[in-house]
Amino acid sequence: MANLTINGKTFTLDVEPDTPLLWAIRENAGLTGTKYGCGIAQCGACTVHIEGVATRSCGVSVSEAEGKKITTIEGLASGDTLHKVQEAWIAQDVPQCGYCQSGMIMAVAALLNENPKPTDADIDEAITNICRCGTFQQVREAIHTIASA
């Protein structure tokens, strides 16, 4: 059993402490917006915020995440009000297949929280998620749109 605080809610989950957080979120908490892409922290599809820091949840165990504030893509909006990154993604029509975009959006939201006006070099450094459809151009444009708003 583990207690996880996800999107402001406490989940008491029947899960072993060494289970990757990704699978506890997807299968035990039932929040499937966070995606499995590689399981080895390479692709970033499983990115969530742990205490505000963009983290690849496949590489974090449940025991490491216990007691910490976890935010998934489902918890990024405030009620009916979308987060500015989600808004920009819609305005810019960023997603193609969309599978990597939960992770991409979480990574960008964390970057902008830390650095509201990132340069191209800052973006290159911070955003290392894989997108096989190739939405990078729209991702970059959307980040700059938010930064200049």
Added chain:
Amino acid sequence: MNKHVSPRLNRRAFVIGTAAVGAGLAIGLDIPFGGPAVVRAADGSPEIGAWVVVRPDDTVVIRIARSEMGQGSLTGLAQLVAEELECDWTKVTTEYPTPGTSVARKRVWGDFSTGGSRGIRSSQDYVRKGGATARVMLIQAAADGWKVPASECTAENSVITHKPSGRTTTYGKVAEAAAKLTPPAEVKLKDPKDWKLIGKGVKRLDTLDKTTGAMIYGADVKLPGMLNAAIKDCPVFGGKLKSFDEAKIAGMKGVKKVVKVGDTAVAVVADTWWHAKTALDALPIVWDEGENAKVSSESIAKWLTEGLDDAQPAYVGNKNGDAKAAIASAAKKVEAVYSYPYQNHATMEPMNATALYTADKCEVWCGTQNGEAAFAAVLEASGLPAEKCDVHKVMLGGGFGRRGQTDYVRQAVMIAKQMPGTPVKLLWSREEDMAHGRYHPITQCKMTGAFDANNNLVALHYRLSGQSILFSLRPEALQNGMDPAAFQGVAQSGEAAFGYSVPNLLIEHAMRNPHVPPGFWRGVNVNHNAIYMECFMDELAQAAGQDPLEFRRKLMGNHPKHLAVLNAVAEKIGWDKPAPQGVYRGIAQVMGYGSYVAGAAEISVTEGSKIKVHRIVASTDPGYVVNPAQVERQIAGSFVYGLSALFYGGCTVKDGKIEQTNFDTYNSMRISEMPKVESVMVPSGGFWGGVGEPTIGVAAPAVLNAYFAATGKRIRSVPLRDQNITFA
């Protein structure tokens, strides 16, 4: 900030959501007295022809048979229908009919397959007619109600107006009456000059849920009482499962069952996928790897190299004059050998399918590029007849050709069949996905060009050696043994025609089929043919002492559409002006999937091996552009896919198995490596070409030719990783 309330998008999500839990597209039938049957959608709203449902609140539901996998054709197809329907675009939503329903209705929605960049081009005619048919019926219903001739009525934005009296009504109000009318036998489609919605870069219809985590992909499907399966198939293709020691994992948490899947695979079924995968990793498995375990990349390469020898048999795909004689007597000749490796599709979402089998029904929920092929796989694997099977399509986390195959669907049914009444979701690990792809075929190519004394190209011999996709996947499409698709991009005519005129030409294919299963990988045979041909064109230009663009232009007089896109790219990148200091250019063109494309790259190279791609210019002539914003994204995405394959891709074979296991050994481009892509659309009209794939053909050669311009070195094999060349 805006509220994220978009009725249109929420409804779309609802349709997908209900499909995911099994409601699907329920069809009811009314048989009114004295009229044709009214077919109703799940919510009771009437169909106005098979493609359109109109709800009382004027919402228009457009049926989409092809699959959305990111390429945007769900939106493009809806635009085509809506253009003719004259409906209010802000009230358009879409839904997927199921393949089972389609088959039961005599394939009323036609082909479901979504590959070969055909989503729009091969259904544009009948889906537009579907929209036009519904419009005519709706107008007729309004006219009947007003007792006026339909010819006095017009429709726009879902509003029907009787011009002489000024009376108006809406689609939602006349839908019931329209549904009872006999559809017109013939409808006239709009002249392209009158299009209002086609050609507009309207926003995609599926974005909101992709930004909130609400979109349901195959991996996200949940059914009541569902269990999860992890699978391992024999890592040597063609090998078999010999045995496994179930007792070793008997007590592991969550494990429900260990099942044999066909002759080649074993799956663990557990409460969660993580438990299934953990137990599978602990399961001792013995494989019967067979003869193929002796095959390696080296042995394949050796076999393919032998095929480059003229003494070996080959199929002739394109020929004029006598290339061999002209080469023998030429003043000068140039020869080069190129190669292209296996590539994995590496969709972000690994293969998966959820199946529920009972004694009298088998249903599958999955992302598929071919609903009907998945349906056929369910029939075959379940042993049940068509009326007892169905497939519910959900969003694909990438396709790129991989999800046109149905191996994972078949596996899911084979597992579920061993657990009747329990829905089972089969999800491949990334490692399984890397080990069991349907790989871009492996080839080598020897090219010989010959010049006369005035440096005119008089002969070209292009000898391809390697794998045929059709031999493996569609042997019925071979022509006396020859794979016509092997000549994509260098064919004599058709949708992937060669763009140069050479007086003596011989293009041939020595077919050699290693045991590694090939598949349709975005761009398919255009990829390697364009790299070989366009890089060699540069070599020929250099040998002739001519500018690569000018050299090509001289050979393209009889190919005005190929030339037009090449010229468009040259103009936009400023080919006639010097590149910025330290920046070098490369150019390439090809035809594929009925479209003409060209690309030019500006790169710089540091330390001889670190490439920075600064700028890409790409042009396309697909005849008609339905949604320019989505075409732009397909062009940019093609560069990401093509350059990822060039720099980082390549699957190698050792002991009969694929060596790459995950994104750490099969990397993909990141945002820092993404060049600025500028698209130039030059639609010349009069034909319909595809846009999802052709551009990928020019991505690698444009960069490789620029690399030569920068360094004087030719790169003739892929990936660059193996030559210690990386992104800067």
